[in-house]
Amino acid sequence: MLRFLIISMGLLLLCGSATAGDEAAMLRNWPAWRGPLANGVAPEANPPTVWSETNNVRWKVELPGKGHSGPIIFGDRVFVTAAVPVGEKLPPVFDDAPGVHDSVPVTQRHQFTVMAFDRANGKMVWTKVAKEEFPHEGGHYAGSLASNSPVTDGELLIVSFGSRGLYCYDLKGNLIWHKDLGRMHTLHSHGEGSSPVIYKDWVILCWDNEGDSFLYAFDKRTGKERWKTRRDEKTSWATPLIVEVEGKPQILTSATRRVRGNDFETGADIWEAAGLAQNAVASPVAYQGVAIFGNSYDFQAMLAVKLSGAKGNVTNTKQVLWKLNRSTPYVPSPLLYGDTLYFLRHNQNVLARLDPLTGNFRDDSIRLEGIGDFIFASPVGGGGRIYVTGRDGVTVVLKHDRKNEPLAVNKLEDSFSASAAVAGRELFLRGERFLYCLAEPNKQ
Numbered sequence: 001m002l003r004f005l006i007i008s009m010g011l012l013l014l015c016g017s018a019t020a021g022d023e024a025a026m027l028r029n030w031p032a033w034r035g036p037l038a039n040g041v042a043p044e045a046n047p048p049t050v051w052s053e054t055n056n057v058r059w060k061v062e063l064p065g066k067g068h069s070g071p072i073i074f075g076d077r078v079f080v081t082a083a084v085p086v087g088e089k090l091p092p093v094f095d096d097a098p099g100v101h102d103s104v105p106v107t108q109r110h111q112f113t114v115m116a117f118d119r120a121n122g123k124m125v126w127t128k129v130a131k132e133e134f135p136h137e138g139g140h141y142a143g144s145l146a147s148n149s150p151v152t153d154g155e156l157l158i159v160s161f162g163s164r165g166l167y168c169y170d171l172k173g174n175l176i177w178h179k180d181l182g183r184m185h186t187l188h189s190h191g192e193g194s195s196p197v198i199y200k201d202w203v204i205l206c207w208d209n210e211g212d213s214f215l216y217a218f219d220k221r222t223g224k225e226r227w228k229t230r231r232d233e234k235t236s237w238a239t240p241l242i243v244e245v246e247g248k249p250q251i252l253t254s255a256t257r258r259v260r261g262n263d264f265e266t267g268a269d270i271w272e273a274a275g276l277a278q279n280a281v282a283s284p285v286a287y288q289g290v291a292i293f294g295n296s297y298d299f300q301a302m303l304a305v306k307l308s309g310a311k312g313n314v315t316n317t318k319q320v321l322w323k324l325n326r327s328t329p330y331v332p333s334p335l336l337y338g339d340t341l342y343f344l345r346h347n348q349n350v351l352a353r354l355d356p357l358t359g360n361f362r363d364d365s366i367r368l369e370g371i372g373d374f375i376f377a378s379p380v381g382g383g384g385r386i387y388v389t390g391r392d393g394v395t396v397v398l399k400h401d402r403k404n405e406p407l408a409v410n411k412l413e414d415s416f417s418a419s420a421a422v423a424g425r426e427l428f429l430r431g432e433r434f435l436y437c438l439a440e441p442n443k444q
Contacts, residue, residue, distance in 0.1 A: 025154060030073040030421040030428075033149030033195050035380065038241055039285050040335035040419075045382035047427035049397050050408045051438045058426065058437040059122030065113060067146030068376070069195070071430045073423040074152050077125065077171060078117040080435060081159055083110045083145035086132065093138070097189045097210070104138045110145055112161045116173060119426075122437060126173035131164045136183055139191035142376070142391075142417070147193040147237075149419075156220055158203050162192035166205060168223060177223035181216070184209040186235045187279065193237035199249060199264070202226060206253055208236040215240070215253065215267055229267035233257055236280040238333075243286045245307045252291050254280045259293045259303070261310060271310035273320060275303045282329045282343075282378075285336040287356040290321060296330040296346045304359060322359030327352040333419075337381040337400050344388070349373050349396075351388065353404065368396045370409035376417040382427075389416045389429060412436060 026036045027044050034040050048056045065084030072079050085108040092105030111132045116125045135145055148160040156176065157169045163183045168176040184192050186209050197204045203218045213231040218224065231253075238254040242264065249264035256279065258272040279297040286292070286307070294302030302324035310319045327345045334343040341356040349368040354361045372392035379388045381400055385407065389395040393415060397408040414431030421428040426439040 028423065029075070029154075030071075030423045031153065032072060032151040032197070033070040033239065033419060034283065034333065034378070035422065039337075040333065040378060040380045041337050042380070042382035042422035045422045046425055047382050047385075047387070047422050048425070048438050048440045049385060051410050051412075053413055056438055056440055058439045060434050060436050061117065061122040061124070062433060063115075063430075063435055065111070065146070066144045066432060067430070068144040068193075068417040069146050069149040069430075070419040071421045071428045071435065072150055072152060073119065073421050073428065074154055074171070076119045078119050078421075078428060078435070078437070079150050079152065079157060080115045080117065080430060081146045081148070081150055081161070082113050082115065083135075084113050085109070086111050090134075093134075097137075097185065099188045101188060102141050103189050104141045106135050106138045109134045112146060112164045114150070114157070114159050114167070114169065114173070116171070117435065119437070122435070128169065128173050128175070130159065130161055130167045130178070133164065136163065137186065137189040137191070139189065143191040144417070145191065147191060149195040151196055151198050153198050153220070156198075158196045158198060158220065160194075160196045160205060166196065166203075166218070166223075168203075168220065176221070179218065179223050179225075181207060183211075185211050190235075193281070195239040197240050197242060199242045202264075204240050204242065204251055206236065206238070206240050208233045208255055210235055215251065215262060217264075217267060227267040229262060229269070231255070234278075238280045239283040241284045241286060241291070243291065243307065245289070250307065252284050252286065254282065254284050254293045254295070256280055259284070259291075259305070261291070261305075261307065271305070271312060271314050271319070273303065273305055273313070274315045275320075275323065276301045279330075281331045283333040285334050285341070285356075287336055287339075287341070290357060292334065292336075292341065292356055294324070294328045294334065294343065296328045300325050300328040300346075302328045302359075304356070321357070324354075324359055327365055331376045333378040335379040335381055335386065337386065340400075342379055342386060344375055344379065347375050349375060349388075349390065351379070351398075351404070362402065366398070366404055369406070370394055371396045378419040380420045380422050382422040387420055387422075387427065389420055391415050391417055393431075395420075395429070
């Protein structure tokens with residue numbers, strides 16, 4: 001069952017079939033922004049339940065710049081990206097895109113930076129500036145210029161800075177290749193965020209914006225473009241998910257006009273379904289051959305598609321197993337833990353729980369007492385617990401069972417929009433100012 005889950009989540013990252021040792025290494029780490037199974041769960045982790053600024057902080061380091069990309073973990077390294085302002089402040093450049101609101105002007109050049117930290121003590125091992133430029137869009141006041149999370153297969157590190165390019169490094173920080181894909185022009189100039197995905201020898205990248213939108217596949221070792229599929233889509237921020245359907249890998253994407261399944265080898269559309277609201281931010285998850293997509297902007301929407309047999313437009317067919325029009329997520333992506341789908345209502349401190357195969361709610365939603373009503377980070381799971389982190393610095397910890405008893409309310413002196421990373425006995429939180437490694441002291 002475990003091997004099936006790893007394959008279905010598209011995380012056998014080495015050439016051909018992965019060995020049992022490769023699979024075990026992935027499960028011990030957090031190689032992508034939604035973890036080793038792309039569902040928010042660290043199946044072999046046992047992170048701490050309680051912490052504060054003076055309790056269970058193994059280390060805390062100040063970051064040189066802002067970013068809402070999540071940290072990823074592999075071996076003895078923690079990898080983080082940031083946009084670091086440099087040079088003198090210039091007269092602000094305001095975006096003039098239609099409908100711009102809640103945006104911040106650009107006033108400085110930025111260095112788009114990749115950093116590697118020592119997992120044991122938080123010391124910076126290396127830092128690389130991928131590109132320095134004056135950004136052409138400012139972004140949302142609550143966003144960042146580095147919101148795309150990196151991904152690794154344990155050999156290569158793939159980093160997307162969107163309009164600033166796609167980069168491949170080895171784990172020592174040596175640049176292997178980079179691609180310039182042009183400029184994105186995002187809806188309301190609210191920034192970029194879809195993260196790259198590694199599957200076997202390929203890198204998959206979704207490039208949805210107000211200009212020409214595409215789904216790309218690149219050779220992970222050379223950066224050579226394998227295929228490029230045009231998409232009739234506006235801006236989305238969701239990250240693709242790769243699953244195996246009837247023996248073949250398929251790329252799932254969430255977007256405003258259609259959710260889709262694309263052929264991994266060719267990029268061709270296999271199926272599509274309408275039903276989501278505007279501004280697709282939350283990424284899809286999959287469970288036992290069912291893909292689940294959800295968002296919440298101008299209205300609330302979630303739908304589940306049976307992947308086996310899905311062909312063409314399945315919007316009004318039995319391939320759509322269920323739909324939901326309440327309590328759905330906006331920015332935070334769902335957490336699929338065991339046989340339960342957890343997600344936050346919009347960006348609020350209300351956690352819904354349902355059966356992923358039927359769409360039936362499991363009891364009432366839970367109001368997460370102690371945490372502010374403004375959450376961007378996606379919930380994560382590990383050690384039989386659920387972790388929900390808010391922008392107010394609070395993380396609520398609940399038991400993962402049918403009752404979801406609250407276990408702790410933890411506060412740190414920072415603001416958190418990036419999703420947490422969980423590996424081993426540690427939980428990593430990337431804030432606006434600091435990167436934290438949280439862990440109980442080693443027992444003698």
